[in-house]
Amino acid sequence: MINLAQRDIAHSLGKFVTTALGVGMLIGVVLVMIGIYRGMVHDAMIVPNNIAPDLWVVQKDTLGPFAESSRLHEDLKYSLKGFAGVKEVHPLTFQSLQMPKGDKPIRVYALGYESLSSFKPFTLTQGTAIKVRSREIIVDTKTGFILGDKITLGRNIYTVVGLTHKAVSSGGDPMVYLDLHEAQELQFLFSNEQIRNDRVRGAQSTATATVNAFALTLSPGFDSKTVAQEIHRWKHQEVYTQQEQSDILTKNLIERSAKQIGMFTMILLIVSSVIISLIIYTMTMGKIKEIAILKLIGASNFLITKMIAQQSLLMGIIAFAGGAIFANASANHFPKTVILIPSDELKLFLVVIIISILASIGGIRSALRIDPASAIGG
Amino acid sequence: MKKRIISVENLSKTYGEGENAVTAIKEATFDIYSGETVALLGPSGSGKTTLITMIGCITEPTSGKLSLDGELMYDQKWQIYDTRRIRREKIGFIFQAHNLIPFLNVLENVTIVPQMNGIKKATADQKAKELLDYLGVEDKLTKMPSQLSGGQSQRVAIARSLANNPKIILADEPTAALDGERALSVMNLLRKLAHEQEVAIVVVTHDERMLPLFDRILRVEDGIVKETI
Numbered sequence: 001m002i003n004l005a006q007r008d009i010a011h012s013l014g015k016f017v018t019t020a021l022g023v024g025m026l027i028g029v030v031l032v033m034i035g036i037y038r039g040m041v042h043d044a045m046i047v048p049n050n051i052a053p054d055l056w057v058v059q060k061d062t063l064g065p066f067a068e069s070s071r072l073h074e075d076l077k078y079s080l081k082g083f084a085g086v087k088e089v090h091p092l093t094f095q096s097l098q099m100p101k102g103d104k105p106i107r108v109y110a111l112g113y114e115s116l117s118s119f120k121p122f123t124l125t126q127g128t129a130i131k132v133r134s135r136e137i138i139v140d141t142k143t144g145f146i147l148g149d150k151i152t153l154g155r156n157i158y159t160v161v162g163l164t165h166k167a168v169s170s171g172g173d174p175m176v177y178l179d180l181h182e183a184q185e186l187q188f189l190f191s192n193e194q195i196r197n198d199r200v201r202g203a204q205s206t207a208t209a210t211v212n213a214f215a216l217t218l219s220p221g222f223d224s225k226t227v228a229q230e231i232h233r234w235k236h237q238e239v240y241t242q243q244e245q246s247d248i249l250t251k252n253l254i255e256r257s258a259k260q261i262g263m264f265t266m267i268l269l270i271v272s273s274v275i276i277s278l279i280i281y282t283m284t285m286g287k288i289k290e291i292a293i294l295k296l297i298g299a300s301n302f303l304i305t306k307m308i309a310q311q312s313l314l315m316g317i318i319a320f321a322g323g324a325i326f327a328n329a330s331a332n333h334f335p336k337t338v339i340l341i342p343s344d345e346l347k348l349f350l351v352v353i354i355i356s357i358l359a360s361i362g363g364i365r366s367a368l369r370i371d372p373a374s375a376i377g378g
Numbered sequence: 379m380k381k382r383i384i385s386v387e388n389l390s391k392t393y394g395e396g397e398n399a400v401t402a403i404k405e406a407t408f409d410i411y412s413g414e415t416v417a418l419l420g421p422s423g424s425g426k427t428t429l430i431t432m433i434g435c436i437t438e439p440t441s442g443k444l445s446l447d448g449e450l451m452y453d454q455k456w457q458i459y460d461t462r463r464i465r466r467e468k469i470g471f472i473f474q475a476h477n478l479i480p481f482l483n484v485l486e487n488v489t490i491v492p493q494m495n496g497i498k499k500a501t502a503d504q505k506a507k508e509l510l511d512y513l514g515v516e517d518k519l520t521k522m523p524s525q526l527s528g529g530q531s532q533r534v535a536i537a538r539s540l541a542n543n544p545k546i547i548l549a550d551e552p553t554a555a556l557d558g559e560r561a562l563s564v565m566n567l568l569r570k571l572a573h574e575q576e577v578a579i580v581v582v583t584h585d586e587r588m589l590p591l592f593d594r595i596l597r598v599e600d601g602i603v604k605e606t607i
Contacts, residue, residue: 001493001494001499002482002486002489002490002493004481004482007481007482007486008481010481011480011481011522012481289477290479290480290481293473293477293479294479295462296434296436296465296471297465297466297471297490297491297494297538298462298463298464298465298466298467298491298494298495299462299466299490299494300462300494303494372436373427373431373436373437375471375473375477376427376430376431376436376471376473376550
């Protein structure tokens with residue numbers, strides 16, 4: 001049997017494909033939205049996964065250090081080391097910085113760590129780790145800096161000695177890594193003028209021995225929950241396991257963003273289905289005479305339904321293919337990480353197919369109501 | 379011996395109800411036999427189209443009886459469930475404007491009806507080619523309707539109407555869009571088909587110049603069908 005849908009599309013191929021690709025752009029945006037969500041979840045876990053502690057110790061009654069501000073005395077590390085099962089304690093600072101680069105500053109997320117220890121919360125792709133406390137800095141390639149570049153931060157100039165790749169914060173800002181004490185100065189040291197004024201007032205304001213969190217590694221055989229309870233009980237600080245920290249990040253920190261993206265995705269899907277419905281309806285209404293002739297010469301409702309449903313399906317398939325190509329081609333050009341997962345693409349494809357089938361219902365209903373007698377002149 | 383193909387008995391069609399009721403056809407009674415060409419003549423609004431759509435099982439009559447090729451179609455109500463099957467299998471339609479499907483080429487426009495009847499594509503193609511050859515448009519097989527002249531389009535439409543080996547051809551002013559010479563050519567062709575292929579042909583026409591080409595003339599005036607000698 002002649003495939004009427006195929007012949008009709010071939011007859012106005014340019015118009016059909018252009019329309020489908022227009023819808024495809026919408027579907028591409030839906031796919032990118034899903035990819036942005038995946039990227040957010042991925043980005044949020046890069047820093048915690050690179051640090052990979054067994055426990056996080058943060059300020060009491062906070063969800064720090066990523067979801068809430070947290071401040072602790074650095075010397076707490078000595079008493080933390082005294083707990084049974086605690087093998088290593090790594091004091092850490094976290095802060096957002098604006099790094100000058102050319103005309104525009106770059107927003108980065110700085111992690112301060114004890115650079116002279118064996119603890120390395122990053123994976124270098126070029127250069128070396130910080131070896132001496134002499135204003136050395138490790139930056140992500142996303143900042144655009146290269147090895148040897150000089151960067152002014154606060155009152156000091158730092159030299160780029162190492163590069164990481166795709167290390168970003170939960171907000172998508174590129175990471176930079178500093179020695180702990182230099183990072184503490186950047187975050188906690190007041191300006192010379194304020195220090196002078198405070199000295200006159202009799203206040204001491206030069207102490208910077210504050211950190212935002214401690215990353216603890218446990219000795220084998222110790223249960224992280226038990227150690228966490230002990231630290232919480234005796235030191236009155238909040239202690240989270242790595243899984244709890246992961247939950248805080250994904251549920252608390254990016255939940256609203258995820259919902260926002262989910263809403264946008266739903267709206268775009270609804271808009272896409274309305275557009276496909278209108279296109280299919282308009283295409284069907286443009287063929288009233290032809291459908292009346294087909295009915296008059298004996299075409300069954302099944303044949304007419306098949307024609308419209310196939311056109312709608314093909315529009316959905318072409319639109320999805322166009323959208324997927326658009327999304328995959330543009331994913332790396334977005335400022336934030338966009339991760340396109342085949343399973344997400346498959347799910348969206350199935351949704352588009354369902355939408356296409358539903359979208360054809362209006363056109364089919366209209367087509368079946370067409371009176372074959374309208375093909376005959378009065 | 380001529381076979382009775384169309385049998386119409388007291389067939390009526392009324393649109394609307396009560397005071398607004400308009401009777402388009404009043405108790406029409408006539409028979410049409412195989413090989414006959416019959417003109418349905420009458421002014422606009424006289425009920426010709428209503429009559430032809432009832433015979434074509436498109437419009438449901440209000441009362442009376444209708445039989446096609448010996449099969450009772452209507453007797454106070456439809457006697458068959460699928461009227462489209464009857465149109466597919468027994469009736470060919472020719473329209474004033476050729477009404478070819480614009481997205482199908484000439485060959486596909488002709489083969490679509492037999493293919494809907496389950497005829498294999500190769501067989502349908504062969505038959506269509508023979509018909510198009512017979513009608514003098516065999517060189518237009520792959521052309522689209524938009525690439526044909528009015529006369530060529532009408533010939534393709536005639537080929538389509540014959541593709542399912544119909545017993546009846548219902549034509550609605552098939553020559554109205556053609557100039558005098560082409561109109562005469564098409565009418566002669568229909569007459570030839572009726573006689574050669576034993577098809578009953580009913581043609582709605584306004585054109586009294588064509589009347590000598592018909593075997594019989596049915597005049598429709600104010601819904602009343604009368605045979606004219």
